[in-house]
Amino acid sequence: xxxxxxxxxxxxxxxAEAEAKLNAALQESKERFDKAEMPNRLNEDWxxxxxxxxxxxxxxxxxxxxxxxxxxxxxxxxxxxARLTAEDDDLRQTEMLMPTIGSDALxxxxxxxxxxxYALYIEEDTKxxxxxxxxxxxxxxxxxxxxxxxxxxxxxxxNYGCLESGAIFATCNVQVAxxxxxxxxxxxxxxxxxxxxxxxxxxxxxxxxxxxxTSYEGLRWVREETVAEIYAAGSETKLFSAxxxxxxxxxxxHTKQIHHVGGxxxxxxxxxxxxDNATATFAGNIYVAPxxxxxxxxxxxxxxxxxxxxxxxxxPGLEILxxxxxxxxxxxSGPMDEEQLFYLLSRGIPKYEAHQLIAxxxxxxxxxxxxx
Amino acid sequence: MDETPFQMDTRGAFSMPExxxxxxxxxxxxxxxxxxxxxxxEPDWLRQFRKDALRKFNExxxxxxxxxxxxxxxxxxxxxxxxxxxxTPSRNWDEVPEDMKRTFERLGVPEQERAFLxxxxxxxxxxxxxxxxxEELQKQGVIFVNxxxxxxxxxxxxxxxxxxxxxxxDNKFSALNHAAFSGGSFIYVPKGVKLTQPLQAYFxxxxxxxxxxxxxLIIADEGAELMYMEGCTAPQYDSxxxxxxxxxxxxxxxAKIQYVTVQNWSTNVYNLVIQRGLAMEDAEIRWIDCxxxxxxxxxxxxxxxxxxxxRGEVVSISLAHSGQxxxxxxxxxxxxxxxxxxxxxxxxxxxxGRASYRGEVKVLKGMKxxxxxxxxxxxxxxxxxxxxxxxxxxxxxxASAVQHEASVSQVDEEMLFYLQQRxxxxxxxxxxxxxxxINDLVKEFPMEYSVELRRLIDLEMEDSIG
Numbered sequence: 009x010x011x012x013x014x015x016x017x018x019x020x021x022x023x024a025e026a027e028a029k030l031n032a033a034l035q036e037s038k039e040r041f042d043k044a045e046m047p048n049r050l051n052e053d054w055x056x057x058x059x060x061x062x063x064x065x066x067x068x069x070x071x072x073x074x075x076x077x078x079x080x081x082x083x084x085x086x087x088x089x090a091r092l093t094a095e096d097d098d099l100r101q102t103e104m105l106m107p108t109i110g111s112d113a114l115x116x117x118x119x120x121x122x123x124x125x126y127a128l129y130i131e132e133d134t135k136x137x138x139x140x141x142x143x144x145x146x147x148x149x150x151x152x153x154x155x156x157x158x159x160x161x162x163x164x165x166x167n168y169g170c171l172e173s174g175a176i177f178a179t180c181n182v183q184v185a186x187x188x189x190x191x192x193x194x195x196x197x198x199x200x201x202x203x204x205x206x207x208x209x210x211x212x213x214x215x216x217x218x219x220x221x222t223s224y225e226g227l228r229w230v231r232e233e234t235v236a237e238i239y240a241a242g243s244e245t246k247l248f249s250a251x252x253x254x255x256x257x258x259x260x261x262h263t264k265q266i267h268h269v270g271g272x273x274x275x276x277x278x279x280x281x282x283x284d285n286a287t288a289t290f291a292g293n294i295y296v297a298p299x300x301x302x303x304x305x306x307x308x309x310x311x312x313x314x315x316x317x318x319x320x321x322x323x324p325g326l327e328i329l330x331x332x333x334x335x336x337x338x339x340x341s342g343p344m345d346e347e348q349l350f351y352l353l354s355r356g357i358p359k360y361e362a363h364q365l366i367a368x369x370x371x372x373x374x375x376x377x378x379x380x
Numbered sequence: 381m382d383e384t385p386f387q388m389d390t391r392g393a394f395s396m397p398e399x400x401x402x403x404x405x406x407x408x409x410x411x412x413x414x415x416x417x418x419x420x421x422e423p424d425w426l427r428q429f430r431k432d433a434l435r436k437f438n439e440x441x442x443x444x445x446x447x448x449x450x451x452x453x454x455x456x457x458x459x460x461x462x463x464x465x466x467x468t469p470s471r472n473w474d475e476v477p478e479d480m481k482r483t484f485e486r487l488g489v490p491e492q493e494r495a496f497l498x499x500x501x502x503x504x505x506x507x508x509x510x511x512x513x514x515e516e517l518q519k520q521g522v523i524f525v526n527x528x529x530x531x532x533x534x535x536x537x538x539x540x541x542x543x544x545x546x547x548x549x550d551n552k553f554s555a556l557n558h559a560a561f562s563g564g565s566f567i568y569v570p571k572g573v574k575l576t577q578p579l580q581a582y583f584x585x586x587x588x589x590x591x592x593x594x595x596x597l598i599i600a601d602e603g604a605e606l607m608y609m610e611g612c613t614a615p616q617y618d619s620x621x622x623x624x625x626x627x628x629x630x631x632x633x634x635a636k637i638q639y640v641t642v643q644n645w646s647t648n649v650y651n652l653v654i655q656r657g658l659a660m661e662d663a664e665i666r667w668i669d670c671x672x673x674x675x676x677x678x679x680x681x682x683x684x685x686x687x688x689x690x691r692g693e694v695v696s697i698s699l700a701h702s703g704q705x706x707x708x709x710x711x712x713x714x715x716x717x718x719x720x721x722x723x724x725x726x727x728x729x730x731x732x733g734r735a736s737y738r739g740e741v742k743v744l745k746g747m748k749x750x751x752x753x754x755x756x757x758x759x760x761x762x763x764x765x766x767x768x769x770x771x772x773x774x775x776x777x778x779a780s781a782v783q784h785e786a787s788v789s790q791v792d793e794e795m796l797f798y799l800q801q802r803x804x805x806x807x808x809x810x811x812x813x814x815x816x817x818i819n820d821l822v823k824e825f826p827m828e829y830s831v832e833l834r835r836l837i838d839l840e841m842e843d844s845i846g
Contacts, residue, residue: 301763313778316746322773328788331763335788339773342781 026095033100037119040112047111058258058289059111062229066206069175070117073147075124078171080150081141088130088138092151094123099153102181106210109264109293110233115208118177121149125178128164131157137193138162142176143169149177156188156216168196170203170227177206186215186240191378198226201255206231213272215240221248221378229258236264241271249278250374252367253286253318263292263307270301270330279310279374281367282318293325294337300330307337312344312370314363392487392613392644396479398587400505404462406589408560410434416462416562420528433548433558440552448707448736450676454650459591459622461560464507469526471512476502480509487613489582496828498577499524503594504584506562517575523568524579527595530566537568541597545628545658545684553652557593557626564594564625569604569635578607578640578826583623585614585649591622598628600635600663607638609826612673616646623649623674629657631665633687638666642829644836645673647703653679656711659719661687668824671698671706672836680738682711685719685750692721695824699837700733700765709738709770714750714780723754726818728837729765736768741782748779756786759817761810791817811838 015023046067047059082089092099100122108115126140142150156162168176176196184190196205205227211218213236224230236245245265253259265274280288290309311320324337344366352362402419404412410431417427442451470476473490484490484502493500499513501524508526517524523534530538548558565581585592600606614621623645631637637657645651651674657665667681683692694710712721727735737756758767769786791813799809815822815834822830 298764311775313775316777316779318776318778320773320775322771322775322784324769324771324784324786326758326767326769326786326788328758328760328768329766331760331765332790333760333788336786337769338783338785339771340781340783341773341775342783343778 026097029097030094034120037116037122041116041120044111044113044116046113058229058260058287061258062204062231066114066177067117069147070121070149070177075121075148076144076146077124077142077148078145079141079143080124081139082126083139084134084136085128085138088128090127090129092123092125092127096127099127099151102153103151103179106179106181106208107235108208108233109235109262110208114206118149118179118208121177122151124148125151127153129155130160130162133161134163137165139165139167141167141169142178143171144174144176145171147175147177152178152180154180154182154190154192156184156190158185159187161189163191165193166195168194168205168207170196170198170205172200173202174198175204178208180207180209182209182211182218184211184213184216184218188216190216190218192218192220193378194220194222196224196227196230198228201226201228201257203227204229207233209234211236211245213238213240213243213245215243217244219246219248219378221250221374223250224259225252227257231260232262234263235266236274237266237268238272238274239268241269243272245272245274246377247276248374248378250371251279251288252281252283252371253288254283255285257286259286259288261288261290265294265305265307267294267296267300267303267305270299270303273304274306276307277310277374277377278308279371280320281312281314281370282320283314285317287319289321291323291325292337293327294335296328296330296333296335298329301332303330303333303335305333305335309339311341312367313341314344314367393615393646394486395615396483396586399465399479400463400587401466402462402464404460406460407457408434408461412461413559416560419462419464420562422531426531430559433555436549437552437555437559440549440555442552447678448676448705450705451678453620454622458589458620460587460589461591461593462562463505463587463590464562465504465509466507469508469511469529473510476510480504483584483586484510484582487582487584492580492828496577497580498575499579501526501565501581502584503563503581505587505590505592508563513579520573521570522573522575523566525566527561527564527566527597530597534566534568537599538566538597541599541628541630545630546626546654546656550654553624554626554654557595557624557654560591560593561595561626562593564596565598566596567598567606567608569600569606571601572603574605575607578609580609580611583610583612585621585623588617589619589621591624594625596625596627598637598639599630600632600637602633603635605636607640607826609640609829610642612643612645614646614649617648619648621649622652624652625654627653627655629665631657631659631663633660634662636664638668640668640825640829642670642833643673643677647673647675649674651677651679655679656682656684657692658684658686659690659692662689663687664691666693666695667710669694669696669708670825670833671708675703676705676707678707680709680711680740682713683721684713684715685721686715688716688718690716690719692719694723694725695821696725697818697821698727698735700727700729700735702731702733704733706735707738708736711740712742712752714743714747714752717747718749719747720751722752724821725756726759726821727756727767728759728761728814728817729767730761732764734766734768736770737786738770740772741784742774743776743780743782745776747777750780752782754784757817758786758788759814760788760790
């Protein structure tokens with residue numbers, strides 16, 4: 009190892025130690041990846057997902073390529089934001105302990121490329137949303153950590169951009185303290201239909217209010233895993249998603265609302281509009297742990313089908329091990345409402361635009377609820 | 381609680397001494413199959429068929445990746461695959477061996493037959509002890525025999541449909557049944573014949589470690605209608621018992637089949653049953669299913685809607701007590717345009733009981749105007765009760781509408797308070813509330829069954845409050 013000439017003995021030791029830790033962590037991730045199985049229909053309780061479409065390709069992409077960002081952007085970060093480095097041991101540790109509801113191999117794959125992204129320690133109300141942007145033309149694996157201090161109101165927008173056939177594999181760890189409020193918007197987009205995006209989000213609600221909205225457009229395929237862990241009574245967690253899919257796009261979404269304690273509320277609304285050959289899979293689960301009485305949890309998946317060749321798989325699940333629980337889930341998939349269409353046509357709006365309007369209106373509900 | 385109007389139903393909780401002419405022993409091998417074939421006097425094609433199925437069964441993996449944990453305890457070596465008194469059923473109760481006759485009398489089967497049934501098939505361990513049907517039905521050409529006789533006497537009707545709705549390789553338990561099947565009914569209702577009274581089968585497991593693999597095939601020819609009812613009981617043993625039946629229904633153009641099950645196995649029984657119906661044009665298949673007993677039930681009645689405007693329905697009630705896992709549900713495959721289906725499932729979890737709904741609804745590509753509605757409601761009685769819902773819905777294309785709703789709730793404390801205030805005990809109030817919860821579904825069962833059902837639920841509830 010080469011040390012800068014004017015470095016003190018102590019600093020040199022610290023640097024050497026950090027490097028050793030990093031190498032150990034990398035080694036550990038590699039071993040974890042080698043040991044874990046890639047996702048397939050037998051090891052993920054997520055039937056109808058499309059791992060055969062992306063799993064192999066993904067492993068190859070992130071094994072042979074280094075992180076390569078076209079751009080990492082931060083706006084309105086102020087004092088809250090700190091750029092991540094590969095030596096960020098605590099955060100790496102947090103990420104290593106991140107629970108996954110999908111395949112452990114995928115998370116290990118991300119850890120191998122760990123080293124860039126942002127940590128946001130939000131201790132004051134945000135006036136403007138803090139905006140983060142990660143853009144790549146090849147592959148990148150950004151990690152974002154968001155911690156909102158007690159009583160603080162925060163808004164964060166994260167943008168993932170895949171240029172050409174870029175691939176983004178992002179993780180996002182969120183912790184919201186008691187009395188805090190966070191509105192988090194995640195948007196993934198591609199400029200053509202070659203981009204790919206995989207997103208693992210873990211939200212820990214310690215007694216605050218969280219609203220999370222995801223949306224994707226122009227990507228070839230997207231895999232989203234979102235887990236909300238609820239640790240305090242009186243907390244509120246809301247998950248939304250609104251997507252318009254066309255072409256051969258594949259969207260795999262897996263969510264889990266985990267109520268560790270009672271007296272909390274969670275709500276989920278995932279909406280998709282599907283055109284052409286698009287396929288959307290939603291596998292959701294509400295888990296109410298033993299003793300988490302007086303839980304209110306809801307889950308709803310709605311799909312609007314615009315084409316004969318579009319496919320929807322919907323698996324809304326409930327696992328309730330407590331008493332005095334109010335839980336419900338719903339799933340509905342169907343064509344456009346003829347009456348709505350007729351109304352618009354009768355007012356002289358051309359058919360194509362009427363379709364667009366109805367689709368927008370359909371998705372708007374999720375957006376509106378997120379904002380409210 | 382002496383003023384309680386409820387009585388414990390212990391009619392199924394007894395056993396007769398074992399007295400078998402044929403016993404294939406423990407485990408399933410090619411020799412076991414030879415033994416079964418020899419005992420039943422089966423043709424060579426069937427022997428080969430069973431052996432092929434056995435090979436498939438051994439090759440296929442257990443569905444550990446999705447099935448409930450409890451299934452890991454099933455040990456196929458520890459079951460007895462064929463126990464019988466002889467393969468020919470009697471047509472007259474007087475000819476039925478004494479212990480079997482006494483069993484069915486205690487269960488009230490002959491009495492019900494006289495009262496309201498068009499025909500009865502009573503199975504005792506592996507073979508049917510008694511089959512009979514009213515004479516006028518025989519004259520109309522209705523066939524109602526056990527599966528062995530069906531394959532022997534009516535091979536030309538049975539064989540073309542045998543294993544067509546549920547193929548051998550469909551899953552591990554289907555392969556198991558194809559290899560070891562014995563008993564069950566074969567029913568054929570000719571064109572346009574409408575049965576006004578139901579046919580009934582009663583499945584009784586008497587012996588310890590028994591594996592019962594009945595196989596039922598019901599064919600309703602064009603425009604025919606029938607209702608079939610199935611009841612099950614077994615005595616409580618320390619060792620596990622396996623019930624893994626296969627039921628295939630074929631409803632040809634415009635036919636209607638209703639299949640009613642009231643399952644009250646003892647809790648040492650693994651109840652792993654495959655039920656599937658094929659509904660052709662304008663046909664209708666309804667599964668009316670009630671699971672009260674068994675330690676682990678995995679049962680998802682299915683309808684493949686194969687013809688235009690076919691209709692499928694599943695009405696399901698399940699009740700899970702401590703030590704019970706009711707993993708029930710429904711499957712609807714929309715394989716033709718304008719087909720409709722409806723699923724209504726209600727479950728009640730008591731004590732540490734766990735009730736799960738697992739369902740699949742599929743609208744295949746290019747099928748227009750299909751509609752499905754699914755509702756599942758769960759009621760949790762005690763703090764340690766558990767309920768799960770695992771639906772899977774696949775829709776292809778923009779010309780069908782599918783919706784699914786599920787809810788979980790408790791018995792309203794205020795309601796209980798109100799009833800108790802008016803002089804009911806807490807158990808009675810709870811029982812009334814539970815009966816109210818499933819009331820609209822109980823009505824779907826034939827009168828005689830719904831009375832029985834209410835009574836069973838009353839006394840199941842009684843244990844749980846305290």
